[in-house]
Amino acid sequence: MALVRKQLRHLVQARSGDKGNTVNIAVFAPSAEVYAVLLREVTAERVKGHFQSMVNGEVKRYVLPGLHAMNFVCKEALGGGGSATLRMDNLGKCYAANLMRLEIEIDDTILVSAKS
Amino acid sequence: MRTIRIGAGQGFYGDSIIPAIETARNGNVDYLCFDSLAELTLAILQKDRQRDPARGYASDISSTMRELLPLVKAKGLKLITNAGGMNPLGALRETERVAHELGGLQGLKIAVVTGDDVLPKLTSFTAEGVSLAHMEDGRDFAAVQNRISFANAYLGAEPIVEALRQGADIVITGRVSDSALFLAPLIHEFGWHVEQDWELLAQGVLMGHLMECSGQVSGGNFSGDWQSVESLENIGFPIAEVREDGEFVMTKAEGTGGLVSVATVKEQLLYEIHDPSSYMTPDVVLDLTNVQLQDIGPNRVSVTGASGAARPETFKVVMGYADGWLGQAIWGYSWPDAVAKAKEADRIIRKQIEALGLHYEEIRTDYMGLNSLHGSVLAQPPAEELNEVYLRIAVRTNNRDAAAKLGRLVPPLMLSGPPAMGAFLGVMKPRELLGMWSCLVPREIIERSIRVTVTEVV
Numbered sequence: 001m002a003l004v005r006k007q008l009r010h011l012v013q014a015r016s017g018d019k020g021n022t023v024n025i026a027v028f029a030p031s032a033e034v035y036a037v038l039l040r041e042v043t044a045e046r047v048k049g050h051f052q053s054m055v056n057g058e059v060k061r062y063v064l065p066g067l068h069a070m071n072f073v074c075k076e077a078l079g080g081g082g083s084a085t086l087r088m089d090n091l092g093k094c095y096a097a098n099l100m101r102l103e104i105e106i107d108d109t110i111l112v113s114a115k116s
Numbered sequence: 117m118r119t120i121r122i123g124a125g126q127g128f129y130g131d132s133i134i135p136a137i138e139t140a141r142n143g144n145v146d147y148l149c150f151d152s153l154a155e156l157t158l159a160i161l162q163k164d165r166q167r168d169p170a171r172g173y174a175s176d177i178s179s180t181m182r183e184l185l186p187l188v189k190a191k192g193l194k195l196i197t198n199a200g201g202m203n204p205l206g207a208l209r210e211t212e213r214v215a216h217e218l219g220g221l222q223g224l225k226i227a228v229v230t231g232d233d234v235l236p237k238l239t240s241f242t243a244e245g246v247s248l249a250h251m252e253d254g255r256d257f258a259a260v261q262n263r264i265s266f267a268n269a270y271l272g273a274e275p276i277v278e279a280l281r282q283g284a285d286i287v288i289t290g291r292v293s294d295s296a297l298f299l300a301p302l303i304h305e306f307g308w309h310v311e312q313d314w315e316l317l318a319q320g321v322l323m324g325h326l327m328e329c330s331g332q333v334s335g336g337n338f339s340g341d342w343q344s345v346e347s348l349e350n351i352g353f354p355i356a357e358v359r360e361d362g363e364f365v366m367t368k369a370e371g372t373g374g375l376v377s378v379a380t381v382k383e384q385l386l387y388e389i390h391d392p393s394s395y396m397t398p399d400v401v402l403d404l405t406n407v408q409l410q411d412i413g414p415n416r417v418s419v420t421g422a423s424g425a426a427r428p429e430t431f432k433v434v435m436g437y438a439d440g441w442l443g444q445a446i447w448g449y450s451w452p453d454a455v456a457k458a459k460e461a462d463r464i465i466r467k468q469i470e471a472l473g474l475h476y477e478e479i480r481t482d483y484m485g486l487n488s489l490h491g492s493v494l495a496q497p498p499a500e501e502l503n504e505v506y507l508r509i510a511v512r513t514n515n516r517d518a519a520a521k522l523g524r525l526v527p528p529l530m531l532s533g534p535p536a537m538g539a540f541l542g543v544m545k546p547r548e549l550l551g552m553w554s555c556l557v558p559r560e561i562i563e564r565s566i567r568v569t570v571t572e573v574v
Binding site for chain 1: 159216252379383384385393405421474490491508510550551552
């Protein structure tokens with residue numbers, strides 16, 4: 001057993017969408033073990049830090065343990081919102097993909113149950 | 117126990133009609149519900165109505181009705197759509213026109229719901245003491261009052277239920293909450309109580325939420341094992357089999373492509389949701405935190421466990437206001453040093469903007485292929501060896517002419533800028549930007565104006 005660094009892309013599913021100037025990113029772990037690691041590693045603060053150049057408002061995390069899911073709600077994240085922004089990803093659909101770059105520390109024995 | 121089969125016909129204005137036809141023909145559905153309105157759609161339709169007062173509805177309603185009205189008649193299914201957009205009565209007239217053109221549809225009942233358009237009433241709202249302050253940041257409405265171009269309330273399922281009660285085969289609405297389109301048939305068929313059966317309504321709204329984005333729950337935009345999803349070119353839109361007790365199964369028509377699995381359903385479950393324990397709709401406040409999903413067969417997922425709390429005493433109203441102009445230009449540079457060339461071009465343009473005294477509130481540069489979707493988050497991929505990079509410069513300004521001037525700075529770079537510039541896409545016309553204003557208005561004030569009218573094809 002050893003801690004290894006892994007990008008979220010190898011561990012989870014995620015989808016993002018917009019509402020006004022807010023983006024939500026839902027993240028789903030494939031198992032309870034991976035979910036426990038996500039709860040520890042992928043905090044609202046880390047997500048806010050990851051997107052510091054893109055999200056001007058607060059980031060809030062909601063959890064749904066039954067689905068091994070967490071939902072990040074990022075305020076002031078679209079430069080004004082879909083029809084008012086200069087950004088190319090004006091509907092925030094690429095936010096989830098972007099978060100997949102985040103690296104977390106995970107026990108290598110848990111990886112067996114993960115996505116790939 | 118009785119079961120109603122509901123199909124999703126569309127996820128936005130411009131979506132493919134083919135899966136809806138497939139569902140109508142082979143999906144054995146009782147209802148087919150079309151969500152034509154994304155948050156931005158009313159802004160587009162409002163521009164149409166300004167140009168021509170007869171327009172302002174989702175214009176693909178013509179082709180939709182042409183394809184589906186004969187199936188409505190032959191199969192006895194019902195259509196519900198919010199394609200009325202900014203002009204539900206115009207959409208009704210267009211549907212009647214198509215029905216006459218097709219012929220043989222006498223007796224078909226078409227209902228129209230109005231009352232969501234509250235633009236003419238904003239002053240009276242203020243007079244009644246409704247603040248209209250922005251619901252997210254509390255901004256004062258006075259800041260945008262003179263620039264409002266449309267204002268619509270998200271109505272709930274009740275007027276659609278009323279239309280069905282009056283025997284409508286087709287229901288056309290303007291802005292209603294997306295999930296209301298799908299919930300209404302359940303209330304009508306099962307006799308659920310709109311101010312009481314919060315658990316049942318919660319399951320119904322959850323079903324609607326899963327269905328409203330069409331292919332996004334049946335294998336589209338899927339971040340999981342997307343390579344293994346088969347035949348997206350022939351994707352089947354979702355069908356929900358809903359029991360009288362609210363439990364439902366998500367599936368799709370036999371023989372279609374795509375995938376309905378726990379993995380695809382859960383991605384849609386939280387799509388555009390904020391607090392999962394309190395998703396506000398006009399019909400119920402939905403709590404998703406105990407939802408359970410189960411694969412019960414190929415392309416069959418059972419959904420249980422939504423719970424609900426009493427609906428809010430307010431309706432959400434969304435308005436659009438003029439928010440300046442976007443000017444933009446896009447062009448490319450070739451290897452070697454494509455990124456360095458693009459950065460130099462950006463520097464030149466910004467210097468010229470300054471020298472010309474053009475005042476932009478915001479100037480944005482994107483290097484397409486490098487950071488235009490992901491911004492400057494984390495380390496950039498190695499930029500040096502990119503074969504090409506496209507540079508996009510966009511500006512925001514209150515002055516249309518100033519927006520247009522940006523594009524004129526670009527063509528000279530072909531001869532007088534960094535080497536190997538290609539693919540100049542022309543000077544793009546300035547586009548008007550629209551701000552969105554969301555606020556809450558007491559339910560009873562909105563409800564006074566809601567009307568349901570049923571007409572018969574003669």
